[in-house]
Amino acid sequence: MTAQFDAVIAGHLCLDIIPDLSAVSPDRFPTLFQPGQLREIGPATCSTGGAVSNTGLALHILGVPVRLMGKIGDDAFGQVVRRIIDAYDPRLRDGMAVDPQASTSYTLVISPPGIDRLFLHCPGANDTFTAADIRYDLLERARLFHFGYPPLMRQMYRRNGDQLVAVFRQAKATGITTSLDMSLPDPSSPSGQADWPAILRRVLPFVDIFLPSIEEILFMLRPNDYRRMVAQAGSGGILPLVTPGLLTSLGRELLELGVKIAGLKLGDRGFYLCTAGQDALASLGRAGPADLAAWAGRELWAACFQVRVAGATGAGDATIAGFLTAFLRGLPPEEAVTAATAVGACSVEAPDALSGLRPWEDTLDRVRRGWPRRPLTVNAPGWWFNPAYRIWQKT
Structure with a gap:
């Protein structure tokens, strides 16, 4: 059957509501939520968030024919989500599930100047998303199925991931190429307490392309190593502690679990790729x-x-969109990892997830014109620098 669109993006979807707090000085913020007070603030902006929005709309901007498969309620916030998506293309939401019994997921983003952001999140319909919410008839008409953020979706991690396994088993049975992204659970939450090694052992045999961050996969597969690295890193984050040996070890472990292509997002240290035979x-x-x-x-x-970094919101999702676009266009792996880092870099040039992105050819042209990379030296046996692509590879 000839595919009518290239990709279906499913999983977590929410509405981000961001009030303008630019007039609130840092010294006034502690009093902002005192009971009985009326505080005047600026207008709110609304945008969609989650993997369905961030990765799906990024693919659309890059020129990939795509359909979105999130779940929303039949409520006012759900109508806002539909209007935002329709502004890109109404056909994008052909696969959306609308549940009259559920509320649309939303996040209040409290972000006054000079203070770390605070998020007030309602999971809403994401917590009721199951394998039955996937339109498998649409998957039969596409080439790639990508699912994002199961740790933020209760039914996906309950009972050792029964629903997540069902999603990928049924998706793979349609002959489509499957792809999975994660999110980092709160260690104290039910998601953080889930048996992620067991879940991954069950689901990864049905996953062709696995694209977590280094933090996510360490938390899930090697929690003791993750805790040790977090303690060692302090407030600076674990990325400086990531070594070539650690990446090779993780990549091979993921291949042994059934993944065909493993890509690890490394923040400001780039993107690592390991593939099967x-x-x-x-x-x-x-x-x-x-x-x-x-x-x-x-x-x-x-x-x-x-x-010049303006914000990291959605950068990982944009990186995934760059990689998947290159993959769908039949480019070699050297160009796919380059596209991943290029689209991710464009994303962080704007404070939100999408407005920094450029069309596909514009992005590639920026690379061709010699866009400089951040310094990276890989001092490990077998690694060498490929000057044609300006990346490191292992023999």
């Missing part, structure tokens, strides 16, 4: 590359591009 890649599904040999047994590390 040619025999395993042969089962990638409809979006699989024509040149399997070019993708087989590869290990690459691409540095970020240099930008």
